[in-house]
Amino acid sequence: MMTVDQKYYFPTGGLPSQKETMTQRAVFTEAYAVIPKGTMCDIVTSFLPHWHKTRAWVLARPLSGFAETFSQYIMEVSPGGGSNQPDADTRAQSVLFVTDGQGLLRLNGQEHALKAGSYAYIPSGSDWALEAGVDTLRFHWLRKLYVSVLGIDAPEAFVTHEDDHDINLMPETNGAWGTTRFVEPDDLRHDMHVNIVTFQPGGVIPFEETHVMEHGLYVLEGKAVYKLNQDWVEVEAGDFIWLRAFCPQACYAGGPGPFRYLLYKDVNRHMPLSL
Secondary structure, eight states: OOOTTOSSOOOOOOOOOTTSOSOOSOEEOSSEEEEOGGGOOGGGOBOOTTOEEEEEEEEEOOOTTSOOSEEEEEEEEEEEEEESSOOSOTTEEEEEEEEESOEEEEETTEEEEEOTTEEEEEOTTOOEEEEEOSSOEEEEEEEEEOOOBTTBOOOOOEEEEGGGSOEEEOTTSTTSEEEEOSSOTTOTTOSEEEEEEEEOTTOEEEEEEOOSOOEEEEEEEOEEEEEETTEEEEEETTOEEEEOTTOOEEEEEOOSSOEEEEEEEEOSSOOOSOO
16 A cells, blocks of 8 residues: 555555456557556466465566567565576576565575665576565566677676665756666667656656657656657556557656655667567
């Protein structure tokens, strides 16, 4: 349940009452999908190999003709749970972003304490394990196959926290729109970015962004009206928006507090010429 000052929304499962109406805001089109928070109940969770006392809500996976580059899960690890074999695909790089609880990440021989707001980049081929502490650990897990480039080194692992990074404000917006970046845009070692975008009440994307990057957009806080292709859609904390390449997008932040979302996009590589 979301509290007034909570910066990172997370689902807790359960089931809707039999008295509730079944029609919500869920939609899947050829250009975008919206998975509202109300759909993230107990019966749509998944269990993953070698993860103990853990369940996951799968928000995105590669789909031919839609978004093809990444997967995204919301992971819920009960106290003492976790995995020593988290990912069987050694080609996959990962980002973990913690929304609730505490945990211990063992990454390439080093230990890192995680808490809400922690961010970990895990390169492909890394040796890692994760264990929840005395409270339930909840985090986003984003995965993408790393695309190497001859003459460019692979990126190194790192663990950080949102509080250690400034918001980069968009020019001429009077502070209404900014991005917290965990990787510099011109660091060509990286082929994906996972950022946090923040709008103050009344902030807008003042044009229809139409670009090659795919997006996974999870609303951490607040509410807005989002333009997706030709449709205006209301979204709030806990909703997930999934965009294929070139889907037009814009938004108005509705207030009364900040509108914040965790944003994935694929970057810094040539376009593949085969399907």
